[in-house]
Amino acid sequence: TLVAMAAAQESARDLFFAAEAWKGFRVSLMVRNPETPARGGDPESKESCRVRETDPSYPFRAGDRFRMRIQGNADGYLYVLTRSAAGDLTMLFPSDGKFLKSGKLERFESRTVPEASWFTFENRASTEWIYLVMSPVAINDLDKLVANPRKTIKEKNLEKIFAKAGPARSLEERDEDLEGGAGPTYFVQQANWAATEKGGLVLHRLKLVNRGN
Numbered sequence: 253t254l255v256a257m258a259a260a261q262e263s264a265r266d267l268f269f270a271a272e273a274w275k276g277f278r279v280s281l282m283v284r285n286p287e288t289p290a291r292g293g294d295p296e297s298k299e300s301c302r303v304r305e306t307d308p309s310y311p312f313r314a315g316d317r318f319r320m321r322i323q324g325n326a327d328g329y330l331y332v333l334t335r336s337a338a339g340d341l342t343m344l345f346p347s348d349g350k351f352l353k354s355g356k357l358e359r360f361e362s363r364t365v366p367e368a369s370w371f372t373f374e375n376r377a378s379t380e381w382i383y384l385v386m387s388p389v390a391i392n393d394l395d396k397l398v399a400n401p402r403k404t405i406k407e408k409n410l411e412k413i414f415a416k417a418g419p420a421r422s423l424e425e426r427d428e429d430l431e432g433g434a435g436p437t438y439f440v441q442q443a444n445w446a447a448t449e450k451g452g453l454v455l456h457r458l459k460l461v462n463r464g465n
Contacts, residue, residue, distance in 0.1 A: 264425035264438040268325050275326045275454050276422075276440035277384055280305050284317040284370060307426050307437050312462040317370035320458075321436075323362040324386050326445055330357050331385040331394050332365050333410075340404040341383060343397040355398070357386075377464035383410070386454040388445045414453050424456075 267274040332345035345365040346355040427435035443452025
């Protein structure tokens with residue numbers, strides 16, 4: 253039918269802003285490229301570094317710094333984790349233990365991660381995996397990582413948490429509305445946003461590639 257055809261043509265961006273049954277993220281990266289400072293200049297000054305907003309496919313180099321700008325399209329709780337080579341997940345956000353203050357989001361509210369500093373890529377080439385999690389209720393197993401930053405959770409255990417919500421359709425799209433042809437990424441997933449532990453959960457993985465020197 254015409255209605256079905258129109259629905260099939262909707263983009264992840266359209267669903268992010270307009271569809272109640274689809275929950276997800278708008279994600280962009282603020283990248284800070286170090287440049288050679290003028291003689292006697294401060295390498296940390298704004299004049300010595302160029303900042304651009306781009307998407308997660310950006311080709312990082314050694315010394316690049318970045319922050320993530322994350323916006324959710326539903327009231328809920330946001331968790332941001334990073335995965336080690338051994339498959340251990342460590343909490344990046346919230347990171348100060350004040351979970352109810354910093355991790356709870358209102359619809360279309362944004363968070364910058366980290367809030368007051370920058371992640372920095374080292375000299376060697378590497379691939380970093382960032383996990384974005386959004387839930388209508390707090391997730392007990394992840395709250396334990398917020399309370400104790402030294403604790404980790406195995407990737408397979410995180411997958412078990414999401415298995416409770418069952419399989420879900422998802423869409424991803426990169427917007428081309430920023431200077432230079434790079435824009436934010438939209439990721440949406442069909443989710444039953446019920447305020448229970450068995451309600452909808454959204455999981456999105458970001459792959460960041462550092463090409464080294």
